[in-house]
Amino acid sequence: MSHTITLEPFGIDFPCHEDDTILEAAFKAGLSLRYGCKHGGCGGCKVQISEGEVDYNDHATAISEEEIDAGVALLCCAYAEEDIVITLDDDYSEEELTPEFPLRVYPAKIAELRRVTHDTVHLILSGEELAEYRFNPGQYLEIKVPGSEDTWRCFSMANTPSAEGITELVVKIIPGGAFSSYLDTEAKPGDSVEIRGPYGQFQISETEAEIIMIAGGSGMAPIMAMLKQLVAEKSTRQISFYFGARAVKDLYFIDEINALGEQLDNFRFIPALSAPDPDDDWQGEHGYITDVLARNTDSLRGAEGYLCGPPPMIDAAIDVLRDKGMFNARIRFDKFVQNS
Ligand SMILES: Cc1cc2nc3c(=O)[nH]c(=O)nc-3n(C[C@H](O)[C@H](O)[C@H](O)COP(=O)(O)OP(=O)(O)OC[C@H]3O[C@@H](n4cnc5c(N)ncnc54)[C@H](O)[C@@H]3O)c2cc1C
Numbered sequence: 108m109s110h111t112i113t114l115e116p117f118g119i120d121f122p123c124h125e126d127d128t129i130l131e132a133a134f135k136a137g138l139s140l141r142y143g144c145k146h147g148g149c150g151g152c153k154v155q156i157s158e159g160e161v162d163y164n165d166h167a168t169a170i171s172e173e174e175i176d177a178g179v180a181l182l183c184c185a186y187a188e189e190d191i192v193i194t195l196d197d198d199y200s201e202e203e204l205t206p207e208f209p210l211r212v213y214p215a216k217i218a219e220l221r222r223v224t225h226d227t228v229h230l231i232l233s234g235e236e237l238a239e240y241r242f243n244p245g246q247y248l249e250i251k252v253p254g255s256e257d258t259w260r261c262f263s264m265a266n267t268p269s270a271e272g273i274t275e276l277v278v279k280i281i282p283g284g285a286f287s288s289y290l291d292t293e294a295k296p297g298d299s300v301e302i303r304g305p306y307g308q309f310q311i312s313e314t315e316a317e318i319i320m321i322a323g324g325s326g327m328a329p330i331m332a333m334l335k336q337l338v339a340e341k342s343t344r345q346i347s348f349y350f351g352a353r354a355v356k357d358l359y360f361i362d363e364i365n366a367l368g369e370q371l372d373n374f375r376f377i378p379a380l381s382a383p384d385p386d387d388d389w390q391g392e393h394g395y396i397t398d399v400l401a402r403n404t405d406s407l408r409g410a411e412g413y414l415c416g417p418p419p420m421i422d423a424a425i426d427v428l429r430d431k432g433m434f435n436a437r438i439r440f441d442k443f444v445q446n447s
């Protein structure tokens with residue numbers, strides 16, 4: 108059973124199967140509606156419904172009863188109960204609805220998996236078809252949990268599109284996590300996996316503004332991809348990268364970042380430890396990365412922020428950036444919310 112979703116004011120229709128959320132159905136139709144976490148927690152996919160009723164799954168936390176009564180819908184968790192008409196915000200354009208790189212499924216194999224910290228794996232995938240995988244650095248993919256019927260997990264690409272058919276991910280091992288437990292205990296080079304992507308709107312703007320990057324944990328992945336892009340473009344932008352970790356044992360890719368930094372004209376890397384181990388020999392910054400950011404910056408009016416990692420870190424970092432004068436519209440982020 109399927110219903111028709113109409114996007115006004117463009118008059119664009121697409122079918123929505125009863126098992127798909129409206130957001131999934133839009134992806135399948137090759138349309139790019141705005142979203143963030145895809146799991147009901149950020150509010151990034153809210154729209155106004157002008158006709159029709161929707162039902163919700165249990166993930167829909169970022170919407171209130173009052174909003175539902177007023178016809179607001181959270182598209183990543185909403186199922187059409189009948190034909191739906193959505194009135195998009197005035198600042199949507201028809202171009203935005205058609206994504207630059209269409210969503211596709213790619214078969215791949217594990218080429219390499221390397222533990223970079225006690226709980227983080229650098230996963231390298233390869234495959235002939237991956238040579239065609241195009242995306243903007245900062246975007247993410249979904250990978251199917253091996254052995255599952257239809258369980259997918261989100262991870263950000265840590266590289267730029269590769270003609271050699273390589274895709275790199277950085278995965279935090281979560282005890283009991285469906286995908287990360289597989290990586291921790293079973294995965295080996297040569298295993299087959301399935302990915303689909305690209306997703307997301309996290310990407311570097313085409314301006315010359317100063318860049319402030321802030322990451323925690325595996326939030327490093329999309330920032331690495333962005334840095335590689337900036338190096339490839341021979342960017343002369345002023346770039347500061349703040350990376351927050353607890354202790355020395357949680358730091359990784361330090362040599363890689365310094366090597367990228369040497370190829371950039373104006374790059375500063377500021378790693379900081381919030382809870383170093385007693386025997387850590389650490390001469391760098393101490394404290395939460397948001398406090399370190401506040402201490403190390405003056406006015407950031409005119410600068411752009413790129414934030415990635417756990418939601419509480421991002422929320423705290425946004426407050427600091429706003430306090431320093433950064434405009435909301437110049438703060439871009441990907442919250443690594445859990446997928447399950
Ligand atoms: C846009 C986007 C991009 C992302 N990119 C990355 C990335 O590049 N690297 C990366 O490592 N993660 C990334 N994440 C987060 C990742 O998708 C989730 O943490 C995912 O749930 C991990 O899947 P899993 O199968 O290993 O664990 P799950 O099976 O999903 O989780 C198992 C259990 O762990 C809990 N849990 C889930 N996540 C966490 C957490 N972070 N800390 C503590 N407990 C948790 C859950 O409540 C659940 O009970 C991204 C998320 C989003 C939305």
Ligand code: FES
Nearest residue numbers: 143144145150183
């Ligand atoms: S709430 Fe739907 S994308 Fe985050």
